[in-house]
Structure formats: C-alpha cells, structure tokens
Amino acid sequence: MGSQTFDKNVEAVFESVGVTRRDFMKFCGAMAAILGLPPVFASRIANAIEREIPFAGEKRPSVLWLNLQSCTGCTESFTRSDHPSIAEAVLTMISLDYHETLLAASGKSACQACESAMEENRGKYILVVEGAVPVSDDGTFCTIAGKSGVEYLKNMSEKAAFVIALGTCASYGGLPAAKPNPTAAQSVDEFVSPKTVVRIPGCPPIGDVLMATIVHFLFFGKLPALDSENRPQFAYGKYIHEQCRRHYHFENAEMVLGFNDDEYRGGYCLFPLGCKGAFTKNACSVMRWNMGTAWCVGSGHPCVGCSEKDFWDKFTPIYSLVEGRNPK
Amino acid sequence: MTRLVIDPVTRIEGHLRIEAEVDSGLVKKAWASGTMFRGLELILKGRDPRDAWYFVQRICSVCTAVHAIASVRAVENALGITIPENAQLIRNLIEAMQYIHDHVMHFYHLHALDWVDVTSALNADPKKTSQLQESISDWPRSNPRYFQDVKDRLETFVDSGQLGIFANGYWGHPAYKLPPEADLLAVAHYINALDWQKSVSRFIAILGGRHPCPNFLVGGMATAINPDSDQALNASRLILMKELLQEAQDFVEKVYFPDVLAIASFYPEWTKLGEGLGNFLACGDFQLDGPKVDDSRRVGSSTTRRDPVDKAGNMFFPSGVIWNRKIEEVKKFNQEQITEYVSRSWYTYSDGSTDAKHPFDGETNPKYTGPKPPYDFLTVDEKYSWIKSPRYDGKPVEVGPLARVLVAYGMGQKQITDLVDKSIRQLGVGKEALFSTLGRTLARAIETVALMDEIWGWYNKFVVNIGAGDYTTANTEKWEPSTWPAEAQGVGFVDAPRGALGHWIKIKNGKIDHYQMVVPTTWNASPPDPSGQIGAYEASLVGTPVVDADKPIEVLRTIHSFDPCIACAVHVHDAGKKKIKSAGIMP
Numbered sequence: 001m002g003s004q005t006f007d008k009n010v011e012a013v014f015e016s017v018g019v020t021r022r023d024f025m026k027f028c029g030a031m032a033a034i035l036g037l038p039p040v041f042a043s044r045i046a047n048a049i050e051r052e053i054p055f056a057g058e059k060r061p062s063v064l065w066l067n068l069q070s071c072t073g074c075t076e077s078f079t080r081s082d083h084p085s086i087a088e089a090v091l092t093m094i095s096l097d098y099h100e101t102l103l104a105a106s107g108k109s110a111c112q113a114c115e116s117a118m119e120e121n122r123g124k125y126i127l128v129v130e131g132a133v134p135v136s137d138d139g140t141f142c143t144i145a146g147k148s149g150v151e152y153l154k155n156m157s158e159k160a161a162f163v164i165a166l167g168t169c170a171s172y173g174g175l176p177a178a179k180p181n182p183t184a185a186q187s188v189d190e191f192v193s194p195k196t197v198v199r200i201p202g203c204p205p206i207g208d209v210l211m212a213t214i215v216h217f218l219f220f221g222k223l224p225a226l227d228s229e230n231r232p233q234f235a236y237g238k239y240i241h242e243q244c245r246r247h248y249h250f251e252n253a254e255m256v257l258g259f260n261d262d263e264y265r266g267g268y269c270l271f272p273l274g275c276k277g278a279f280t281k282n283a284c285s286v287m288r289w290n291m292g293t294a295w296c297v298g299s300g301h302p303c304v305g306c307s308e309k310d311f312w313d314k315f316t317p318i319y320s321l322v323e324g325r326n327p328k
Numbered sequence: 329m330t331r332l333v334i335d336p337v338t339r340i341e342g343h344l345r346i347e348a349e350v351d352s353g354l355v356k357k358a359w360a361s362g363t364m365f366r367g368l369e370l371i372l373k374g375r376d377p378r379d380a381w382y383f384v385q386r387i388c389s390v391c392t393a394v395h396a397i398a399s400v401r402a403v404e405n406a407l408g409i410t411i412p413e414n415a416q417l418i419r420n421l422i423e424a425m426q427y428i429h430d431h432v433m434h435f436y437h438l439h440a441l442d443w444v445d446v447t448s449a450l451n452a453d454p455k456k457t458s459q460l461q462e463s464i465s466d467w468p469r470s471n472p473r474y475f476q477d478v479k480d481r482l483e484t485f486v487d488s489g490q491l492g493i494f495a496n497g498y499w500g501h502p503a504y505k506l507p508p509e510a511d512l513l514a515v516a517h518y519i520n521a522l523d524w525q526k527s528v529s530r531f532i533a534i535l536g537g538r539h540p541c542p543n544f545l546v547g548g549m550a551t552a553i554n555p556d557s558d559q560a561l562n563a564s565r566l567i568l569m570k571e572l573l574q575e576a577q578d579f580v581e582k583v584y585f586p587d588v589l590a591i592a593s594f595y596p597e598w599t600k601l602g603e604g605l606g607n608f609l610a611c612g613d614f615q616l617d618g619p620k621v622d623d624s625r626r627v628g629s630s631t632t633r634r635d636p637v638d639k640a641g642n643m644f645f646p647s648g649v650i651w652n653r654k655i656e657e658v659k660k661f662n663q664e665q666i667t668e669y670v671s672r673s674w675y676t677y678s679d680g681s682t683d684a685k686h687p688f689d690g691e692t693n694p695k696y697t698g699p700k701p702p703y704d705f706l707t708v709d710e711k712y713s714w715i716k717s718p719r720y721d722g723k724p725v726e727v728g729p730l731a732r733v734l735v736a737y738g739m740g741q742k743q744i745t746d747l748v749d750k751s752i753r754q755l756g757v758g759k760e761a762l763f764s765t766l767g768r769t770l771a772r773a774i775e776t777v778a779l780m781d782e783i784w785g786w787y788n789k790f791v792v793n794i795g796a797g798d799y800t801t802a803n804t805e806k807w808e809p810s811t812w813p814a815e816a817q818g819v820g821f822v823d824a825p826r827g828a829l830g831h832w833i834k835i836k837n838g839k840i841d842h843y844q845m846v847v848p849t850t851w852n853a854s855p856p857d858p859s860g861q862i863g864a865y866e867a868s869l870v871g872t873p874v875v876d877a878d879k880p881i882e883v884l885r886t887i888h889s890f891d892p893c894i895a896c897a898v899h900v901h902d903a904g905k906k907k908i909k910s911a912g913i914m915p
Contacts, residue, residue: 073389087522095490104497107334113496182367259802267559289538300552301543317376
C-alpha cells in the first residue's frame with residue numbers, strides 16, 4: 001500500500017521531531033492513567049492534542065460511498081461512530097465526496113460530483129461499498145441513474161486506491177444472497193479484482209470499526225493488518241466468546257435455558273439459546289456499540305453471528321445450536 | 329415540454345428515480361420508480377417464524393425497529409401469544425425513541441438542504457443569528473461567539489475547496505429564501521443534530537443491545553432486567569436512559585420544533601403546494617393499556633375480533649381513514665380493505681390476473697420488463713417500478729406523519745390537536761395549509777413533540793414495575809414450535825415513522841409458509857392502478873414549479889417531505905401455493 005501514502009499526516013509531523021506514533025499513544029495512555037481516566041480516554045487525549053496540529057492547505061482524502069443492495073444499516077451505524085464523530089470526520093478529516101444518503105445534490109448534479117471526485121482523486125480515493133451486487137437479469141435488480149449497480153461498482157472501483165466492503169452484504173453477499181438468493185447477489189470482491197478489498201463485515205458492522213480503519217490509513221498511510229479474510233485484525237482478531245463477560249459462566253457450565261428464567265436475568269451463558277459468539281469473530285464484546293454503551297449479548301440477546309460469512313443460512317435458525325459445532 | 333429525470337434521488341433511503349414532464353415551468357405528470365429489489369419474502373419462506381423479525385429488520389435499517397416489531401406482532405397474533413407489560417413498555421420506548429431519532433435526522437440531514445443554502449450562511453452576521461436563536465427558544469448554545477465559531481469552521485471547510493457532501497448542491501438557486509442568519513442557524517443545528525443522534529441512540533442500545541438493528545423477541549423482549557446485577561438493566565442504566573430522554577427532549581423542543589416553524593415561515597407558498605391525494609390512512613400505534621397488544625387486529629375468530637376504532641382510544645396514535653380532506657369524518661380502519669396491484673410494477677401474477685390481491689392471498693413473481701441498462705428513460709406507459717400499488721377500499725391513500733396527525737386531529741386526540749392549533753396560529757395559516765409539502769414536514773415535527781412528551785409516562789411505568797419486582801420481559805409458554813397449531817396466520821401493524829406498516833404471515837408445520845408486507849413508502853410511491861389512479865408521490869408533484877430543470881430543487885422538496893424509504897417499499901412475497909380462505913388460527 002506504500003504508493004497510496006498521503007504525504008499529509010500526523011505521523012510525519014511526529015517523526016520530524018523524533019516521536020513515533022507508538023510513543024505518542026503510549027504518552028496519551030500514560031496521561032489517561034495519571035488523570036485516573038479509563039484507558040478509552042487515551043484516544044480522546046490523542047484527539048485533543050492532534051487538533052493543535054495544523055492541517056491548513058492540505059487536502060483531505062476523498063472517500064466515495066456506493067450503496068447497492070443495502071438497507072442503509074451500515075451508513076446508519078457509521079453515523080453513530082464515536083471517535084471521531086461523523087461530523088468531525090466529514091468536516092475535518094476526510095472529504096466524503098459521494099454518498100447518496102447524505103449528498104446535497106441529486107440526479108445529474110450528484111453524478112457530476114461523483115465523476116469529478118473520481119477524476120480529481122484518481123488512484124487515491126477510498127471506495128466504500130455497502131450492499132450486495134445483484135448480477136442476474138442484466139443487473140436490473142439494482143440500477144442507479146439508469147446504469148446497473150454492477151457497472152457502477154466496476155467503474156468506481158477502477159480508479160480507487162482500495163475498496164472497503166462494508167457490512168456482511170458487501171463482504172460476503174449477506175442477506176440478498178441468503179437462500180434461495182433470488183437476484184444472484186454476490187460480494188463486492190468478485191468485481192473489483194485486483195484491487196485490495198478490506199472486509200468490514202457485520203449486520204451492521206460497528207461504525208467505529210470503519211472509522212478506525214479510515215483513521216489508521218490517515219495516520220499511518222497504510223491499511224491496518226488484515227487477517228486471511230482481509231478483515232482488520234484489530235477488530236476481528238478474536239472470537240466474541242473468548243472476550244465475553246459471561247465466559248466464566250460458560251466455564252462453570254452456568255447456562256440460560258429460557259428467556260424468562262432467573263439464569264437469564266443472572267447473566268449466565270446464552271449458548272443453549274443459540275448464541276453464536278463462539279463461532280463469530282468481532283469486536284462487539286470489547287468495543288461495544290453506541291459509544292461503548294451496549295452490545296447484543298450484554299443486553300440479553302444471543303449473538304446471531306452477523307459478521308460471519310453465510311450466517312443467514314449457516315447460523316439459522318437463530319435460536320438453535322449449530323450442528324456439529326461446540327464452543328471451547 | 330421537458331423530460332426531467334432525477335436519478336439518484338439523494339438524501340433518502342434507497343434507490344429512487346423520478347421522471348417528470350415539465351411544461352411552462354410546471355410539472356404536468358410525474359413517475360416514481362423504485363430501482364432496487366432483493367426478494368426478502370422469498371428468502372423467508374421455510375424458515376423459523378421466530379427468526380423472521382431479524383430478517384425483515386434488514387428491509388431497512390433507517391426504519392430499524394419497525395419491521396421487527398411488525399413481524400413479532402404478526403407471529404404473536406398468529407400463535408395467540410400475549411406479551412408481558414414490560415415487553416410492551418420496552419417496545420413502546422424503543423419505537424418512540426426511533427421516531428424521535430429518525431424524524432430529527434430526517435429534518436436536518438435529509439430535508440433541510442432543500443430549504444437551507446449552506447454557502448449563504450457564510451454571509452451571516454453571527455450576532456443576528458444569535459438574536460434569531462434567542463427569539464425562537466431558550467436553547468443555551470446561542471451566544472454570538474458560538475455562531476462565529478461555526479461560521480469560521482464552515483469558512484475553513486469551504487475555502488478548502490473540498491465540499492464533500494455539499495458539492496454541486498443547488499446553492500444560490502432563487503428558490504432559497506432564508507436570510508443568511510437563518511442559514512447559519514440551520515447549519516449549526518445540522519452539525520449539532522449529528523452529534524445529538526449519536527448520543528440519544530444509546531437509549532435504544534441499552535434496551536436492544538445496539539442501534540441500528542436492536543434486538544427483539546417473539547413473545548416479548550430479550551432485555552435482561554436485574555437491579556442487583558452488573559450485567560443486566562439496573563438503576564445505573566435506568567438513570568442513563570432518563571438523562572438521554574432529557575437530552576432528546578431539549579433538542580426536540582428547543583431546536584427541532586422551533587427550527588421547523590421558523591424555516592416554514594419563510595416559505596409560505598409551500599403550504600399551498602405538494603398536496604397530493606387528500607386521502608389519508610393511519611393504522612394507529614403505541615398501545616396505552618399494557619399487554620393486550622394487537623387484539624383488535626386479530627385476524628382470528630369472530631369472538632376475538634374487535635373493531636380497531638373501538639380500540640383507538642387505547643392507542644396514542646389512533647387509527648382511521650380520511651377521504652377527500654374530510655378531517656371531521658374519520659372512517660374506521662379495517663385491514664381487510666387492503667389490496668395490492670402489480671399492473672404497473674415489475675411483477676406478474678401466475679393466473680395472469682390484473683386484479684388486486686389481499687396480502688394473505690397475494691402472490692408476486694419478479695419479472696423485469698423495463699429497458700436494458702444503461703437507459704435514458706423508463707417505459708413509463710408500461711411497467712416501470714419495483715414498487716407495487718397498494719390500495720385501500722380500491723383507492724390510493726397517503727400514509728405517514730401527516731396522515732397520523734390528521735386522523736388524530738379528526739378524532740380529537742388532545743396533544744396533537746393542541747400542537748396543530750398552536751403551530752398554524754404561529755404560522756398565520758389555516759388548517760388547509762396542512763395539505764401541503766410543508767404540512768408534512770410540520771406534522772412530522774408535531775408528532776415528535778407529542779411523543780417526546782408521552783414517552784416519559786412509559787419510562788416511569790417501566791421504573792415502577794421494576795421497583796415492584798417485575799423483571800419479566802418474555803412470555804415463553806409458546807416458545808417451542810411443538811406448542812403451535814399445524815397451521816396459523818396472523819397480522820402485525822406498526823404505524824411507523826414513515827406511515828402505516830403491516831406484516832402478514834402464514835405458518836405451517838412450524839415454518840413460514842407465506843410472508844407479505846405492505847410498507848409505508850409502497851403506499852406513497854406506488855405507480856398507478858389499472859383504473860389510472862396514481863399514488864401520493866406522483867399526485868403531489870403535479871403543478872410543482874421547476875425553475876431550472878438541471879436543478880430541480882422544488883421536486884426534491886416535495887419528495888423529501890414524504891421521507892422516502894425505497895428499500896422498504898420494494899418487496900416480493902412468495903407464491904403461496906395453497907390459499908387459506910378462512911382467516912384465523914387453523915385447526
């Protein structure tokens with residue numbers, strides 16, 4: 001990804017005075033500890049300090065966002081992102097040059113905005129794709145401005161630096177591709193080769209994970225480390241079950257058998273109610289949702305496994321165990 | 329005669345295309361087309377009915393709670409499941425906060441830029457903006473320094489030359505009428521609302537685990553309550569919920585509602601444009617009396633069937649139907665009167681019939697017959713949309729905030745009546761001004777204020793129940809499919825932020841045999857039926873002025889006033905092989 005480095009970035013400023021990014025974050029972590037704040041405040045401190053670093057005159061990286069067969073849930077989740085907030089990101093960090101849900105212009109003016117952004121940022125912009133790609137019947141199951149979604153995707157990805165497949169639909173086909181896949185919906189990576197496709201699966205994914213991936217790119221000029229499925233390791237490195245606060249109940253064989261039981265209200269392990277946390281890699285139990293407020297299992301619903309490939313078929317019925325698979 | 333095409337229509341959910349004939353600066357005829365299809369109801373067939381809510385929730389995650397609630401209600405209705413009071417309260421709390429969140433975001437992030445010229449805000453005097461703010465409410469962020477700061481940030485942003493989501497907007501268009509000071513005020517609130525929505529969404533996350541896509545459950549809610557646990561809903565969570573309610577209320581009452589009235593006052597002509605059909609339908613929502621949810625809608629035996637309007641007094645938003653603007657004559661709502669045509673949509677009926685079908689008997693097969701992409705124009709004289717044509721008693725109706733407010737007004741619902749009277753008095757217009765583009769926008773704000781007030785009662789009742797030791801959130805008596813009849817059918821309604829929503833389900837041997845939804849935007853964005861009656865979008869656009877066909881801001885104002893959700897509007901249901909004629913739980 002070296003060729004896609006932006007010369008403007010905070011790291012360069014730090015490096016020029018002999019401070020590495022790691023040193024800087026360590027400093028912020030130490031500051032948080034000295035102030036008696038939880039570790040999460042390290043990033044807030046970092047934000048506060050970095051605001052002092054002038055960006056004037058430098059170009060914000062262009063992000064183009066394409067909605068195909070989606071429910072706009074990934075967009076919704078993105079707007080709940082905490083650090084940075086969507087307002088902060090869009091006004092000061094990136095240039096969100098195309099996103100149909102938020103764009104002021106419509107129709108022809110919208111298409112022109114998209115085309116000029118692609119031209120002006122050729123080879124440099126980040127393309128985020130939300131939704132699956134329907135291919136049957138000449139792509140007529142999703143058209144934009146009279147063109148098929150698949151053509152839109154090919155055209156927009158061609159000049160992108162890299163592509164982020166946001167959500168389980170873009171990553172793996174998701175809900176439209178669930179059996180019997182009426183529209184022959186497919187994942188984004190089928191159409192954008194040889195471009196790098198970062199997968200950020202989830203139905204929807206945690207908004208902060210996309211934001212953190214973009215911020216990583218802004219700070220360090222490269223993508224975060226990816227796993228074998230091209231998911232960022234910082235968010236998809238571990239199974240939910242391994243980091244679940246109910247895990248010790250699992251180890252003690254303290255299980256919930258019904259939604260109206262005392263064990264349910266006691267926070268016991270939801271595995272018998274169909275929890276798929278043991279087979280699902282995601283950051284929910286650690287990062288949690290909505291400013292770190294909650295997550296599915298935390299509030300009392302089994303993990304459905306929404307970030308795993310084909311979960312709509314492999315992990316359903318939702319409230320049943322997966323045949324032949326047991327948590328460790 | 330100019331042929332106008334707007335595709336993509338932005339600042340909506342989903343893929344919408346508008347084509348229109350413009351003559352002498354006025355829209356003569358318009359066509360609305362949904363251009364994306366997934367086939368969710370085909371995907372549902374054969375699956376576990378308890379899973380349905382999770383699938384249909386992904387019809388649309390802007391409307392993120394409502395399909396899930398309609399679905400669990402339909403399954404509970406089919407199986408005769410009564411939910412605990414706490415579950416009903418939690419659903420009310422989630423749905424009400426969803427309304428509040430959704431309506432505020434709609435106004436600022438999807439609709440405001442039709443009225444607010446962002447670039448004009450750069451010419452504002454922050455002192456005057458401060459005066460304007462102080463004249464409309466006691467919102468504390470009102471000092472000149474604050475608005476100067478917003479203006480500075482906007483200037484930096486614009487000077488960067490990278491306008492991002494504001495690029496190529498219709499800035500400078502003569503249709504923009506706000507003074508720069510009001511533009512600056514609105515830009516500040518656009519940014520505030522982005523931060524606000526992130527914060528108040530936590531209210532739903534506490535109850536449902538996350539937002540968007542909170543969790544639901546057939547038989548109740550999957551929300552663990554235990555004041556003595558750190559892993560369940562306890563006093564610490566309840567106080568956070570209370571703080572979030574206060575945060576929501578402050579913004580709704582001191583920013584959103586006053587802004588809508590202030591902005592509307594600069595656009596009086598838009599209280600006369602964009603009316604549409606004059607027919608309105610509300611299915612009603614927000615049960616006020618606890619657990620007997622949806623009994624009125626039971627499709628079951630005559631002994632349990634009750635007239636929905638008899639129950640209207642027990643719903644915060646009453647149900648009813650209004651014909652030809654006659655607010656004083658609200659008719660009873662009866663789900664049996666709902667049918668759908670596919671004569672102008674890309675579907676066929678297997679018997680070749682062009683008659684309408686009730687959702688329990690309907691069938692749909694996708695069959696695209698439009699032009700092969702890339703295309704310039706749709707064949708609007710034939711089939712031209714993935715959206716079907718629902719009709720009530722054979723006639724098109726409008727659903728949504730305006731329909732709900734008019735029905736509530738007609739039935740004398742006190743909170744709504746007071747707010748309507750106060751608003752139109754303040755704007756100096758009569759009730760007829762409600763039948764318009766701005767009428768819809770105003771109705772949305774009115775019902776937000778009313779719900780914001782009402783939600784406290786549900787919250788307080790919830791706290792009282794927990795204090796009394798009632799932690800029950802689920803009725804699991806009929807959780808196991810072995811307790812279900814071999815065949816059953818049911819219906820669930822939600823009067824969602826965008827309007828009346830119904831889900832119809834048939835269950836056979838523990839699996840989904842048939843699933844059908846009639847969705848708010850399907851009502852509003854529908855193409856004509858065989859007798860040529862057009863839907864609400866198309867009707868509302870006739871007569872709209874268009875000054876510059878390349879910048880059709882006027883058309884967008886009216887379309888956005890409906891708050892389109894196209895992913896919702898487009899759906900297909902399975903070809904039910906066997907019709908179950910008699911309604912109710914099958915033996």
